[in-house]
Amino acid sequence: MQIRQLDTRVFGSADQGTATTADDLPFQRLPQGCTAALATQVTTYADPAASIASLTLNLAGACVLFSNGFE
Amino acid sequence: MQISMFTSTTLAMLAFIAGTGDALATHTNHLDAFSANLPGCQARGAWGAAINSGSGTLAAGTYLYAIEALDAGGALGTGPCPAIQVVVAPAVHNAVAFQWPATPGATGYRIYRRLVGVTPALEALVIAAGPVTLLPAANAGCAAGGRCLFLDQGAAVNAPETATPVGVATDGGSTADVRILQRVDYGGADPNTAAEIAGDDPFPSALKTDTIEFPPGLAIDAGATRNAGNPVRCPLTGANSLLGSTTVFGGDDVNEDTCPRATLVGSVQAWLRTLGGIQSIPGEIYNGQAKGSEPLRLFVVLRPQCSVGSIFAPGSATCTAQLGGSNRQIEKLFLAAVISPVARGGGITAPDGNLVNAEDDAPVPEKLNVLAPSGAR
Numbered sequence: 303m304q305i306r307q308l309d310t311r312v313f314g315s316a317d318q319g320t321a322t323t324a325d326d327l328p329f330q331r332l333p334q335g336c337t338a339a340l341a342t343q344v345t346t347y348a349d350p351a352a353s354i355a356s357l358t359l360n361l362a363g364a365c366v367l368f369s370n371g372f373e
Numbered sequence: 374m375q376i377s378m379f380t381s382t383t384l385a386m387l388a389f390i391a392g393t394g395d396a397l398a399t400h401t402n403h404l405d406a407f408s409a410n411l412p413g414c415q416a417r418g419a420w421g422a423a424i425n426s427g428s429g430t431l432a433a434g435t436y437l438y439a440i441e442a443l444d445a446g447g448a449l450g451t452g453p454c455p456a457i458q459v460v461v462a463p464a465v466h467n468a469v470a471f472q473w474p475a476t477p478g479a480t481g482y483r484i485y486r487r488l489v490g491v492t493p494a495l496e497a498l499v500i501a502a503g504p505v506t507l508l509p510a511a512n513a514g515c516a517a518g519g520r521c522l523f524l525d526q527g528a529a530v531n532a533p534e535t536a537t538p539v540g541v542a543t544d545g546g547s548t549a550d551v552r553i554l555q556r557v558d559y560g561g562a563d564p565n566t567a568a569e570i571a572g573d574d575p576f577p578s579a580l581k582t583d584t585i586e587f588p589p590g591l592a593i594d595a596g597a598t599r600n601a602g603n604p605v606r607c608p609l610t611g612a613n614s615l616l617g618s619t620t621v622f623g624g625d626d627v628n629e630d631t632c633p634r635a636t637l638v639g640s641v642q643a644w645l646r647t648l649g650g651i652q653s654i655p656g657e658i659y660n661g662q663a664k665g666s667e668p669l670r671l672f673v674v675l676r677p678q679c680s681v682g683s684i685f686a687p688g689s690a691t692c693t694a695q696l697g698g699s700n701r702q703i704e705k706l707f708l709a710a711v712i713s714p715v716a717r718g719g720g721i722t723a724p725d726g727n728l729v730n731a732e733d734d735a736p737v738p739e740k741l742n743v744l745a746p747s748g749a750r
Binding site for chain 1: 398399400401402403404406407408409410411412413415417418444449450451477478479542543544545546547548549550551552553554555556557559560568569574575576577578579580581582583584585586587588589590591592593594597598599600634635637638639640641642643644645646647651658660671706737738739740741
């Protein structure tokens, strides 16, 4: 079995089993700051050397203070 | 034949026989997307895959689909979730199949489609003359909960009826849905083979470990999943659990893959290669029962073709041909992402997620199990 791709979506809020989302509770919050970096390390049964990949999420909405001269 | 108990006979020997050697097995890990969207979209967790339905007429192309959940008062949530992309290959596919967890309170769904490069907006599919675009939950098989099913065999669209999925989340510290798209190339001359084709990747060669280093400051509240106000997590075994019984398996185990709906916190769409070929499969993520002092454990269930609940059901012609018997089925893949704080240096601590076999915390299983009636081979 070869897992070739994982497209993972983690919900930001936990629904409480009701039709409304007004009572949802936050499950996941983004980091404070302008960017958030995520990395993954993968090994296979044939190749024990970890292969690393990373990406950065731009959080422009968090950078207001910096653009106002606080940087 | 009545099936009283399944025993597991793995594909290990078959896989070994089909081995191609490890000479070019240097793998390459690709992180194709890391993105965030505003929370509260519905319907969540949709999986879509191009198939050959026999009578489908959907033209080849790259499509985007979004599913909106509704009740008598209108759309639920903050809007449809981000569109999912499905590639319909010429002379191979003619329809797209969907499966998603029923949205609490939804009495119907509206499915939207856009042909990339041709139609500018997501347009509602016509379910019946009128045009009627609202698919009753009962028609999707999920009026009482469970998982909804829909097949687009080339439905007409009602072009004026469009939808816009929820937007991108850009505020640090805000609640957000997060998408992580990982892909592995297993070797060969091309280190960047697409997930849905075999390319020159050696087979078998299987994923063993997968560690996700989350950004410092990402905050997850394991106590957010609740039932009647009380925090709830999915147990590993027993009633309403991930694995159910430890002595019976697959279709014989009524408690397998029955995590409480209240613990659902995500979804997975995976591309899997087996001896039968490459398949797109759905999966879900639950807030699982943690072990020891670990702060968080997410359970991941992946449902391959020919496992219980798959649109390619055990006993169907496809599965009977693939497994060599109508009384055989593939066991679901039960994984866990163990989330633990790790020091990253410079006084910074951030969560790491390690993907393991949910049953025993061993590495990701190398093989899928084929379940057959006890004593059968």
